[in-house]
Amino acid sequence: MDNAKKAEQAHVDQVKEVITRQLALNEHEYQKAQLETSLVEKNYGQNAKINTFEVDDQMETNAEVQQQKQLVAKNLENEKILAKQVKTLKQLKNSPYFGRIDILDPGETTPETLYIGTASLVDEHQNFLIYDWRAPISSIYYNGTLGKVTYETPMGELETTLQKKRQFTIVEGQIKNMFDTNETVGDEILQQVLGEHNDEYMKNIVATIQKEQNDIIRDTKHELLLVQGVAGSGKTSAILQRIAFLLYHSRDKLSADQIVLFSPNLLFSHYISEVLPSLGERNMRQVTLAEFLAQRFQGLKVETLFDCYEKQRTLTADQRKIRAKKEAASFMERIQNYLDHLAPAKLCFSDITLDGGQVFFSKAEITEIYQGLPLKMKPAQRFHETKNILIKRLNRRLKQEAKANWVLEKIDNLDDRQYYDLLGTKTRGRFQAVDDEIKHLARKIVEQKFAIVYDALYNDYFLDIYAQYQHFLAQTLPESVTEFSERLEFHKIALEDCAPLLYLRDLLTGSGQNQGIAHLFVDEMQDYTLPQLIYLKHCFPQAKLTLLGDSEQALFNPLQTPQALLASLEKNLKPRSSHVVSLNTSYRSTAQITDFMKALLPDGATINSFTRDGKLPQIIASPDQANGLIALKKALHQQLTTNDTVALITKDLAQAKQLYQQLHREFLPTLIGDQDRALPKGVVILPIYLAKGLEFDAVIAYDISKETFPLSELGVLYTICSRAMHELTLITIGESSPLLRQLSPKLYTLKTELVLK
Numbered sequence: 099m100d101n102a103k104k105a106e107q108a109h110v111d112q113v114k115e116v117i118t119r120q121l122a123l124n125e126h127e128y129q130k131a132q133l134e135t136s137l138v139e140k141n142y143g144q145n146a147k148i149n150t151f152e153v154d155d156q157m158e159t160n161a162e163v164q165q166q167k168q169l170v171a172k173n174l175e176n177e178k179i180l181a182k183q184v185k186t187l188k189q190l191k192n193s194p195y196f197g198r199i200d201i202l203d204p205g206e207t208t209p210e211t212l213y214i215g216t217a218s219l220v221d222e223h224q225n226f227l228i229y230d231w232r233a234p235i236s237s238i239y240y241n242g243t244l245g246k247v248t249y250e251t252p253m254g255e256l257e258t259t260l261q262k263k264r265q266f267t268i269v270e271g272q273i274k275n276m277f278d279t280n281e282t283v284g285d286e287i288l289q290q291v292l293g294e295h296n297d298e299y300m301k302n303i304v305a306t307i308q309k310e311q312n313d314i315i316r317d318t319k320h321e322l323l324l325v326q327g328v329a330g331s332g333k334t335s336a337i338l339q340r341i342a343f344l345l346y347h348s349r350d351k352l353s354a355d356q357i358v359l360f361s362p363n364l365l366f367s368h369y370i371s372e373v374l375p376s377l378g379e380r381n382m383r384q385v386t387l388a389e390f391l392a393q394r395f396q397g398l399k400v401e402t403l404f405d406c407y408e409k410q411r412t413l414t415a416d417q418r419k420i421r422a423k424k425e426a427a428s429f430m431e432r433i434q435n436y437l438d439h440l441a442p443a444k445l446c447f448s449d450i451t452l453d454g455g456q457v458f459f460s461k462a463e464i465t466e467i468y469q470g471l472p473l474k475m476k477p478a479q480r481f482h483e484t485k486n487i488l489i490k491r492l493n494r495r496l497k498q499e500a501k502a503n504w505v506l507e508k509i510d511n512l513d514d515r516q517y518y519d520l521l522g523t524k525t526r527g528r529f530q531a532v533d534d535e536i537k538h539l540a541r542k543i544v545e546q547k548f549a550i551v552y553d554a555l556y557n558d559y560f561l562d563i564y565a566q567y568q569h570f571l572a573q574t575l576p577e578s579v580t581e582f583s584e585r586l587e588f589h590k591i592a593l594e595d596c597a598p599l600l601y602l603r604d605l606l607t608g609s610g611q612n613q614g615i616a617h618l619f620v621d622e623m624q625d626y627t628l629p630q631l632i633y634l635k636h637c638f639p640q641a642k643l644t645l646l647g648d649s650e651q652a653l654f655n656p657l658q659t660p661q662a663l664l665a666s667l668e669k670n671l672k673p674r675s676s677h678v679v680s681l682n683t684s685y686r687s688t689a690q691i692t693d694f695m696k697a698l699l700p701d702g703a704t705i706n707s708f709t710r711d712g713k714l715p716q717i718i719a720s721p722d723q724a725n726g727l728i729a730l731k732k733a734l735h736q737q738l739t740t741n742d743t744v745a746l747i748t749k750d751l752a753q754a755k756q757l758y759q760q761l762h763r764e765f766l767p768t769l770i771g772d773q774d775r776a777l778p779k780g781v782v783i784l785p786i787y788l789a790k791g792l793e794f795d796a797v798i799a800y801d802i803s804k805e806t807f808p809l810s811e812l813g814v815l816y817t818i819c820s821r822a823m824h825e826l827t828l829i830t831i832g833e834s835s836p837l838l839r840q841l842s843p844k845l846y847t848l849k850t851e852l853v854l855k
């Protein structure tokens with residue numbers, strides 16, 4: 099070990115000692131806090147039982163119980179903080195830091211050495227032994243080259259001189275690797291990290307964040323941040339780091355619950371779920387578009403992105419035209435326009451009925467209320483007012499109904515359990531007058547009977563939104579009405595109708611907005627239509643947006659330059675400020691695989707491959723299905739010897755199912771469906787849309803032939819190839835895809851599979 103490394107190891111050991119001391123202290127405190135909580139809880143349980151006979155005692159007990167409750171809550175909070183500290187210290191003990199910077203501030207003569215890790219560590223004398231990677235000063239580590247550098251602080255920009263930058267890999271407290279570097283985080287450690295095999299969970303990239311990724315992570319200025327990055331350029335990694343950064347940066351006012359990430363599929367949600375916890379943060383909320391819509395269309399089967407993809411080849415030219423119109427931003431403007439001119443008489447209300455079908459509020463009564471309101475009222479206000487009037491009328495009816503004979507009879511026939519259930523939090527015999535107790539019970543009985551009416555009012559069921567949307571379609575796109583209503587009869591709704599319909603509903607009823615979400619992230623945004631993005635922005639009006647995508651991987655939408663995309667988003671989402679970042683270096687795959695992917699694209703020259711060496715992709719040409727299958731089996735056997743997981747990625751579900759049938763005896767593969775959340779080891783077979791955002795050590799694509807992959811399937815083939823980290827194999831059957839024929843033979847090895855019979 100050279101002297102520098104010895105000195106650094108000695109420093110690691112010193113820091114570890116401090117960590118060990120703090121860990122012991124925190125663990126002790128944590129156990130104490132746990133004990134205290136359980137004692138208070140026990141106490142609180144007993145306290146809650148005593149003194150409930152006299153009114154005064156009862157009040158006293160209530161106050162005491164309140165106090166005890168607060169104590170438990172405080173203790174639990176304390177416990178949570180200590181548990182988090184223990185977890186953080188344990189992580190630091192294993193690997194206290196990954197970077198060091200030596201800086202010389204203006205006017206100083208001796209440089210200061212700072213170590214950077216996943217969390218801060220302060221010793222007993224308030225010296226910072228480790229700086230959190232998110233601290234303002236740490237940005238120098240990611241951004242600066244040696245010499246004069248600046249960094250942002252809450253007080254403004256500061257300047258310093260960066261004299262040294264050192265990277266470490268520390269495992270179990272031992273320095274495994276150490277490099278000095280001038281540039282941003284150097285290649286050596288990155289090489290090593292990227293060369294590792296794929297894991298069940300994505301890892302954080304905190305030690306090797308690249309400069310342009312750092313710009314995304316630390317952006318706090320823009321309301322709309324658009325990231326356009328080539329496959330494997332670290333978009334997902336960067337946004338997860340960004341979430342951790344934002345939680346640190348705004349820790350007083352931002353919590354993980356105020357952040358929503360739209361992810362492409364459930365597998366992906368599982369895959370990324372460990373990144374934030376590994377950085378000491380809680381996970382944000384995650385949802386797929388399908389889940390989000392399914393919640394809003396209960397009772398209907400909502401077409402998913404995957405259904406759309408599967409069926410797109412069977413659409414007629416007319417259906418395509420209709421879909422294109424519904425997926426244009428102007429369709430949302432038309433909704434706005436429709437509402438601006440909608441006469442109150444054209445509102446499609448429906449009866450509110452009781453369980454037995456008896457009408458409680460008729461459509462005519464509701465329409466009359468709505469029409470009778472002042473003309474200048476906006477639709478949402480008018481709707482709200484109608485609802486208020488209906489609730490008042492309902493309450494009046496309930497009051498009258500409570501005096502009805504059937505109610506009094508019911509009270510007489512209540513058994514004890516029913517009686518106490520109706521009393522709820524009230525106590526029998528504790529009402530000021532006996533009549534009050536009867537009144538209370540009567541009220542509860544009628545409330546139960548008419549709960550369905552409350553429910554209908556509360557959830558706006560008295561507006562027939564489907565009929566309203568149909569009315570809108572009849573005026574705007576009449577050729578699409580029949581298909582919409584036919585689907586509805588079968589309790590189905592097409593994906594392209596979801597965003598416009600919900601938008602119409604929300605604007606009409608003034609509902610559907612969540613003001614509490616501060617950040618909205620959309621991954622794989624190239625698969626979203628503008629109306630969907632407009633609707634999401636409408637749902638989360640206070641949220642800053644981070645949209646990430648790669649136009650080249652679009653399974654549905656045409657290619658767009660980042661600038662054109664930004665211009666279109668600015669026009670339609672109207673953010674106060676916006677910024678686009680392009681990521682052009684692909685980190686996921688070996689240089690050979692990235693070069694192959696690049697060559698598939700007409701504008702692939704803009705992609706930089708990261709210098710990680712590997713095997714050339716392999717193309718196996720086979721004359722027919724039988725030989726193709728033999729080639730596939732051989733390739734699977736061979737790749738399973740060096741990789742834990744081999745992914746057979748297909749163009750669609752039908753092909754995935756067929757291959758599963760052909761391989762299941764020999765390989766026991768797993769056929770992945772859209773409800774699967776985890777990826778097992780071995781051979782996995784999945785259609786490309788379920789592989790979005792994921793990566794695999796080895797990827798095989800089957801039947802890359804003229805018919806299955808014409809030029810128009812470029813995006814699909816590119817996305818399949820870009821899932822491979824270390825090995826890529828393409829098997830062609832008969833005439834190969836024209837996408838492959840245009841590639842230089844230097845980019846792959848070619849093998850012919852031909853078994854002579």
Ligand SMILES: Nc1ncnc2c1ncn2[C@@H]1O[C@H](COP(=O)(O)OP(=O)(O)OP(=O)(O)O)[C@@H](O)[C@H]1O
Nearest residue numbers: 303306307308329330331332333334335685686791
């Ligand atoms: N700075 C980095 N340090 C270490 N690894 C990185 C870095 N940036 C990206 N990677 C790795 O590269 C791979 C691809 O990253 P990621 O999945 O975030 O890219 P992406 O742009 O979202 O990809 P895609 O759009 O193709 O799904 C991951 O294995 C990730 O860990």
